[in-house]
Amino acid sequence: MSAFDADYFDGRSSRRHPVRAEATGGLLRVAGESIALEAALPDLRFLPRVGGTPLRIALPDGGLLVATDFNAVDAAVGVPLETDLAHRMESHARIVAAALAFIVGLGVFGYYYGIPWAADRIADRLPYEAETALSGDFMDAIDRAFFEPSKLEAARREDLKADFQALVAASGLPASTRVEFRVSKLLGANAVAIPGGTVIMTDALVKPMTDAEVVGVMAHELGHLKRRHGLRVVIGGSLYAVLSFTFLGDAGALASLASTAPQIIVQSGYSRDYEREADAYAVDLLRAAGRPPGDYAAALEALSRIVHKDGERRGSEWTYLSSHPDLAERIERAREAK
Ligand SMILES: [Zn+2]
Structure with a gap:
């Protein structure tokens, strides 16, 4: 036929x-x-x-x-x-599989490397004024969640504020950058840098320290601000949320971001790289401000003593150490940096 x-x-x-x-x-x-x-x-x-x-x-x-x-x-x-399209697809199965693997790989790579990279680029280009505008909202949210007014003597607070402003001047950060003293049952002895230019130090941290040691901790927190670590975390979080929303339809991630970003910064702290960067910056800043750079190692040692005692006393599930795990190693490095 x-x-x-x-x-x-x-x-x-x-x-x-x-x-x-x-x-x-x-x-x-x-x-x-x-x-x-x-x-x-x-x-x-x-x-x-x-x-x-x-x-x-x-x-x-x-x-x-x-x-x-x-x-x-x-x-x-x-x-x-x-002629058979299905057949053509099958004969190209390897290419199709490779293309899929590439797309998935690109997504994973983007999630773990692309977002931090993009967050860094955005943070670098965002003017300080934009960051400062964030600060008010963050302070409100954080104040409500974590803090009560400080009970430090007013005179000591004023002295430390003057020391802080001298460090700010040496750092080149905006003069609006400020330090706030608070009491926090939840955070215990602690210090936090909030994007937009606010450093919060708790009474439990400041009280047992000498002024020079407090200034050392301030220099470290200013390092987080100078290198815009908080902003990077917030922007990274936003990008993750937007990405989750785009690909997974996870609107909750987006909605909860505004309320969770400050908590992330306060409770989980920064990455080891950021801590290292802030440590190195602290030593340089003390030197630039005409202070003994060795004060920084001393500040970390005091910090280590205080937070250990603080953690034992409170039996707390959360201490400064849980957000700054490798303190001993950092003290070592600070000693060498003198
Ligand atoms: Zn830190």
Whole structure:
């Protein structure tokens, strides 16, 4: 058998002509009521098909043959394998798999490296004024969540504020950068740098320290502000939330960000890299402010003593140490940096 039934469309009207097609001597002869044409077999063009849809054969004159009996057509003219779209996909399965792996890989890479990278770039380009505008909201949220007014003597607070402003001047940070003293049952002996230019120090941290040691801790917190670590965390968090929202439809991530960002900064602290950066900065800043850079190692040692005692006393699930785990190693490095 080298013939098959088909419908012929002339390409000019939508009219269907039932025809019989027969392959002989390298030609396909198509015949039906008022239809008689022929085409060389190599000039036939098989259009891609999906699954069990009819075969469509384009003729050189612009007409189209539509046939449902695959086997008959195949026997008559030999249907090229790649006509089958599913087959084509299968033959490219490796390429498809590789493409999928690439896309997934890109997503994972973007999540772990792209977002921090983008957050850094955005943070670097954001003017300090924009960050300062954030500060008020953060302070309100954090104050409500964590803090009560300080009970330090007013005179000591004023002295320390003056020391702080001298450090700020040496750091090149905006003069609006300020230090606040608070009491926090939850955070115990602690210091926190809030994006926008506020450093919070708790009474439990300040009271047992000498002024020089407090200034050392201030220098470290100013390092977090100078290197814009808080802002990076907030922007990174926003990007993660936006990404989660885009890909996972997780609107909750977006909605809760505004309320959780300050908590993230206060409770989980910064990455080790950020801590290292702030440590190195603290030593440089003390030197730039005309203070003994060795004060920084002394401040960390005092901090270590205080937070250990503080943690024991409170039996707290959360202490300064849980956000600054490698204190001993950092003291070592600060000693070397003198
Ligand atoms: Zn820190």
